[in-house]
Structure formats: structure tokens, C-alpha cells
Amino acid sequence: SYELTQPPSVSVSPGQTASITCSGDKLGEKYASWYHQKPGQSPVLVIYQDSKRPSGIPERFSGSNSGNTATLTISGTQAMDEADYYCQAWDSNTAYVVFGGGTKLTVL
Amino acid sequence: EVQLVQSGAEVKKPGESLRISCKGSGYSFASYWITWVRQMPGKGLEWMGRIDPSDSYTNYSPSFQGHVTISADKSISTAYLQWSRLKASDTAMYYCARRGPIPGLYYMDVWGKGTTVTVSS
Numbered sequence: 001s002y003e004l005t006q007p008p009s010v011s012v013s014p015g016q017t018a019s020i021t022c023s024g025d026k027l028g029e030k031y032a033s034w035y036h037q038k039p040g041q042s043p044v045l046v047i048y049q050d051s052k053r054p055s056g057i058p059e060r061f062s063g064s065n066s067g068n069t070a071t072l073t074i075s076g077t078q079a080m081d082e083a084d085y086y087c088q089a090w091d092s093n094t095a096y097v098v099f100g101g102g103t104k105l106t107v108l
Numbered sequence: 109e110v111q112l113v114q115s116g117a118e119v120k121k122p123g124e125s126l127r128i129s130c131k132g133s134g135y136s137f138a139s140y141w142i143t144w145v146r147q148m149p150g151k152g153l154e155w156m157g158r159i160d161p162s163d164s165y166t167n168y169s170p171s172f173q174g175h176v177t178i179s180a181d182k183s184i185s186t187a188y189l190q191w192s193r194l195k196a197s198d199t200a201m202y203y204c205a206r207r208g209p210i211p212g213l214y215y216m217d218v219w220g221k222g223t224t225v226t227v228s229s
Contacts, residue, residue: 001170033215035153042203042222043145043153048215086153090214095167097143097155097214 002091004100011106018074020103022087032070036083082107110134112204112220119226120194127190128223130204137185138162141207143216144189148200159187194227
């Protein structure tokens with residue numbers, strides 16, 4: 001079955017750039033989405049179709065996807081960005097949705 | 109406002125049955141797939157399966173196939189997730205989410221607030 005791998009944790013200082021990776025076999029041939037989830041809250045879509053931001057998501061959130069790796073980049077990270085981040089892709093061969101294991105972003 | 113409203117928290121015993129619901133509003137419910145996602149305590153998101161409310165076609169993750177049933181009633185804009193025999197390991201938060209509108213893509217653009225299911229003897 002298809003798998004997506006994320007680092008368990010990433011730390012960043014306020015105002016710096018955070019990068020969270022998501023790896024999967026030929027992931028660049030699929031579309032990646034990203035969600036953040038704060039404690040006690042539902043997930044929120046922050047990036048879809050590799051690099052598009054939904055309405056209401058700040059410009060500091062960006063995404064890319066190539067080869068075997070998708071990357072979520074948060075520029076000028078703020079304390080409010082501290083959350084768990086999940087990547088997601090759709091394996092069109094099986095019609096299954098796959099989530100990465102999640103990355104806890106800590107803003108120190 | 110587009111929203112998905114989920115039913116309230118449930119406490120059940122092992123072996124009991126359960127159905128939880130997810131009601132869509134503010135959009136054409138039949139036009140968007142509904143996905144169910146499990147989150148066990150302290151763990152990540154797991155895709156359980158999805159339904160197309162227009163024709164009730166479903167597909168399930170192999171991890172959940174045969175253990176849960178996803179259904180929908182488009183006349184009342186509501187999707188359901190049900191178990192015939194709960195296990196303690198079903199204790200989790202369950203989210204419903206709407207698939208986004210772009211053909212050929214599968215991402216979840218609207219999420220419900222979740223339903224907590226606790227299974228304990």
C-alpha cells in the first residue's frame with residue numbers, strides 16, 4: 001500500500017522559515033495537500049494541489065512537490081503556526097487517500 | 109456558510125452497535141463526496157473511506173473494510189458512519205470532511221468538528 005513519511009517533529013524560531021517534508025514513491029506524480037491541526041480542533045486545509053492556498057490561509061504558507069518529496073514551507077513563522085501538520089495524497093490507482101504520519105511544529 | 113455538523117459524543121460498550129452522523133449545509137450536498145477520518149487518542153489521521161451522496165457509491169480503506177459501513181441520505185443532506193459490533197479499539201475521534209470541488213483532485217476542504225466515540229466495558 002502507498003505510504004507517506006513525515007518527520008515526527010520540526011522546530012523553528014519565530015520569524016524564521018519552517019520546512020516540513022513528506023516523502024512517498026513518485027509523490028511528485030500525484031497531488032499533495034497539507035492540513036494543520038491545533039490541539040482540540042479539527043484539521044484545516046492549508047495547501048491543496050501541491051501549492052495552492054485556500055481562501056483565508058496566509059501567504060506565508062507555500063508548498064511544492066517534485067520527485068519523491070512534497071514540502072510545506074512557512075515563511076516568517078509565528079507562534080500561532082504551532083500545530084501538527086499532515087500531508088495527504090490520493091493514490092488514483094487504488095482510489096485510496098493516504099495521510100502522512102504528521103509532524104509536530106514547535107515554534108521556540 | 110458551508111459547514112458539516114456532526115452528532116454528539118457517544119459512550120458505548122463492546123459489542124454494541126452505533127451510527128454517527130454528519131449533516132451538510134450551505135452547499136449542494138449531493139455534489140461533493142463525504143470522507144470519514146479516524147484519529148485515535150494522541151495519534152494521526154487515518155482515511156476510513158468515502159461516499160458519493162449522489163449515488164451512495166462507497167469505497168473503503170482496506171484497514172476498515174468490513175468493520176464499518178458508510179452511507180448517506182441525500183434527501184436530508186446527511187452522511188453516516190456505523191458499526192454493528194464495537195470494539196474497545198474503536199475508541200477515537202471521528203471526523204467527516206467534504207472532498208474539494210476540483211475534478212481529478214482529492215483533498216478535504218471542509219471538516220466537521222468531530223464525534224468522540226468511547227467504547228468501554
